[in-house]
Amino acid sequence: MDYKEEDVLGKGGFACVYGGTFKGEKVAYKKIDKWTLDDIAQEREEYTMQNLDHPNVLKLLDVQQDQNFKYLILELCVSTLFDYVEGYYKGKMPSEIDGMIQMARGLHYIHSNHFVHRDIKPSNVLISPTFILKISDFGFSRGVTGSGSFSMSSEPKGTRVYCSPEFLSTEEKTKEEKEKIRVDVSIDVFSLGCLFFNYLTKGGHPFANGERPNEIFTPANIKNGEKILNGRMGLPENHYAYDMIDGMTDKDPGKRWQLKLALEILNEA
Structure with a gap:
């Protein structure tokens, strides 16, 4: 060593x-x-x-x-997606579509092996020397059941501006109440949808009123389902990823898009 x-x-x-x-x-x-x-x-x-x-x-x-x-x-990797979004990294990158396909494939693989990541965000996606995107930092990961669910027996993990609404809503619950709540891997899909938006707009966020995410207002908007995709730092409604990101960030986890569908849309784009 x-x-x-x-x-x-x-x-x-x-x-x-x-x-x-x-x-x-x-x-x-x-x-x-x-x-x-x-x-x-x-x-x-x-x-x-x-x-x-x-x-x-x-x-x-x-x-x-x-x-x-x-x-x-x-x-070894050379940078992070956060550095790319902020303009610090000027090296080679895959195309936007290929980049999203790579991230979705990595997360789909994680879920298929019965793990949930719980901290999907730009700084946890690394860029390899051959500009391959890699999901990293598994400090908050945990195993899930065959159906992809797990109990909320502890505080929400991860970064609040990328947390799903059902994850954030448990913050006010007692320990006993949390132990009765089950969520599933769709929390990662919500985070990835927000990350895709940030990646495509170079800094925007679906729940930041058309601006960059704010640690106070963005989590509140996520819990309330107050989403703006076509704001100042947004996407036009005819953008190929608009409906996909809208579906991935649905407030209702039962209606939220699955990664398989997102991959189908990206492979056809």
Whole structure:
């Protein structure tokens, strides 16, 4: 294991990612503080990634640890979709349609292996050196039943401006009430629909009144179903992805589009 503390690729609340080498190959090291992140979260991320192998899902190469830190050794990527949207990344990218197909394929694969991600957002989609998009960061992931459902026994996970309305609505519930609530993998579909919109508009959000997302008003709009797709930072109603994103971000999870349908639309576009 060889990495350099000065070669920082990214930072999060509980971990830092460094560039380095492993078995002669350039890789990324995710250094996790074992004393600040609970054991369950650490185990979930490691277990989920060990059971996934897909071109559009970031690959876990090895796991090592010492007394204070766990190291996830990951395939190296050059940037994030967030950096692309904000204009920081100027390198090669797949076409818009191909990019969305890649993200949808990766998430469909995750769901087909009975996992839910729970934190789909632009900064958790990485860009490989060969401009392949890869879903990353499985710290909030968990297993689901064969039908894709799971219980809401804890607080909503992930980033609130990308959380589904049914996920946000549990914030006011008691622990006992949450334990009786079941949601399913369609929460990830909602997040991906918001991400697609952000990706296509270079910064917009379906629930931000035609603007960039706001940490206060956007979650409130999501819970109330107040959506604007054709605002200032929006899409024209005749855009090929307009109806798809509208369906993926439906407030009612029962009416929300499934990834299979979204992939069909994208492959025909």
